[in-house]
């Protein structure tokens with residue numbers, strides 16, 4: 490049985506001429522973390538909400554943990570948990586109330602609910618703030634209350650729609666660790682995020698959605714292999730004419746004192762040989778998920794970034 494099995498799913502919102510999702514098919518294995526990546530408006534939340542029985546598809550079929558999300562919506566709801574993108578805790582209720590009440594609604598006995606509430610609040614470093622009404626919590630703490638609620642319950646599949654938005658670097662890591670623990674129990678996760686480091690650290694599989702369609706999927710390694718110029722070489726500028734390197738790949742001025750060249754694996758030897766010849770320092774690394782994403786989704790984003798950096802530099806010079 491799969492965590493999610495989607496077949497030809499489309500969604501058109503009323504009053505919108507464009508389809509938010511078109512013909513999306515996806516099989517997600519259990520016990521893994523799948524991450525949906527895509528630009529704003531790509532259709533990620535729409536897909537998550539359909540899987541989580543919050544929204545009806547216009548066309549297609551989705552089974553979650555073997556149950557049809559339309560016909561067996563109640564069965565599905567017992568097995569899933571969600572951090573919605575636009576969620577907010579209730580102003581007057583404390584973190585403790587949110588988690589404890591939620592566990593009781595999901596059918597936990599009082600004693601178990603108390604233990605589970607304590608555990609998740611500790612894990613996400615919310616325990617000291619457990620009795621503060623949500624209106625007196627910081628933005629990041631409010632977001633963590635939603636994560637705590639979703640992760641406190643005994644579900645099989647967790648939907649996390651941008652769960653770490655607004656969290657500081659330490660809080661993000663607390664959430665990542667909770668996510669990893671969740672997976673260790675053999676449970677499944679569908680995550681959406683715009684943070685590529687987060688996706689890189691957590692995902693077993695990446696699914697890239699663009700304009701409502703899946704345009705790429707696979708492990709990060711597999712996706713990297715689909716990009717021909719999948720190696721990056723950063724060379725310290727040092728007064729050398731960078732035109733020299735143009736024939737080896739895409740040259741991007743990274744703003745500081747280095748130039749980045751996206752190139753083919755087959756060109757590494759020659760390119761680094763040239764750099765050594767000219768006495769230039771360099772580093773060689775595989776492209777990151779960020780590079781993969783921009784290459785697959787961004788079109789001529791690399792040139793645009795280059796222009797942005799030039800504009801920023803000019804702006805800085807003008808201001809001085």
Ligand SMILES: Nc1ncnc2c1ncn2[C@@H]1O[C@H](COP(=O)(O)OP(=O)(O)OP(=O)(O)O)[C@@H](O)[C@H]1O
Nearest residue numbers: 502503505509527528529530531532533534535536
């Ligand atoms: N309730 C709604 N009514 C009408 N259109 C909607 C509604 N929700 C989303 N849309 C539209 O559907 C498309 C996909 O939106 P969706 O929220 O799924 O994108 P997303 O990938 O989650 O984006 P983001 O990264 O900004 O969260 C967008 O064009 C959006 O304007």
Ligand SMILES: [Mg+2]
Nearest residue numbers: 533534535574
């Ligand atoms: Mg969204």
